[in-house]
Amino acid sequence: MVKDAGPDDIAETAGTAAPESERFSITRMARLLKVSTSGYYQYVKRRATTMLTPRQQRRADLEVKIIEIHKDSKGTYGSPQVTAELRARGEVVNEKTVAKIMAAMGVEGISPRTFKVKTTVVDPQASFPADLIDRHFDQGRLDAVWLTDITPGESRA
Template sequence: MIEGEKAATRHTIGRMAELLGVSRSGYYAWAARRDAAPGPRQARRADLLGKIKVAHDASDAVNGAPRITADLREAGEVVSVKTVARLMRENDIRGISPRPWRPVTTLADANPHAIPDLVGRRFDQEALNVVWTSDITYLATGQGWLYLAAVRDGCSRRVIGYAFADTLHTDLVETALRRAVTFRDGDTSGVVDQSG
């Protein structure tokens, strides 16, 4: 503030320091530090910041601290991810962190219809082949997504039928149900399938 007012007003530095409650020597020490050549640490930070900006611009403002650090190391810089992250944060340089993609396994129906709950949330009816539950999930593999449909008996809690596929179609669920029926020797009279 003193620096800005020094040229605009006719007040002396001593008077402005007195009004602001600071010492004159403190102002002159600050001015000397400002005008002095930067030390090795400040010079290193400024050099590193310039290289970070170049690497960030080269990535179309996509890369964050880990990738920029890798680029700098590849160019021969000895720097840590924490230092790069701190300099980026202090200078408001950000990379893009996309959310990981997850496949959709459930589509909401615009016109839902009421299906009666024949089980009443009591999946264990104390007998085999009374309530089966089934669900579909997905698994990330090195070759893409793999979908799993499983059928489980409510009483034994044992998986009695399952199927894998690399696409999500109705035949996945049909295959799992057929295997469950085969596992229970084809006797499915009175079975209620409560799908999730």
């Protein structure tokens, strides 16, 4: 055992709850390892920036799974369907979280087409009533022309 280096066996310090940096001083360890203290702190800083926090790791995992599910659906699934698929795979996730991640990645589902009413197809052979006023609805006097609207929709009352 080197003088002033601390215990040889980690089992000797297992009963203490202090982290390694509190059990041994950084300057003492740097001197024994023949490295500079500034080099040690640069290493710690680099390591902290390259390591993901648990939250960042979870988000990265979700991003991969969301992209996979979106590709499997041929780009049609939005956040509700992706959330349902993630939950079916055993993930505990909120739809708002999935929507936020999808928006950040620029991934969006395809909205279904809106329903378009298909009216009667005009038969070119059919006979139509004659247009007696030739589409001129203002005849210059009251009660000369009466008309109505038979299209479905909201009432204007």
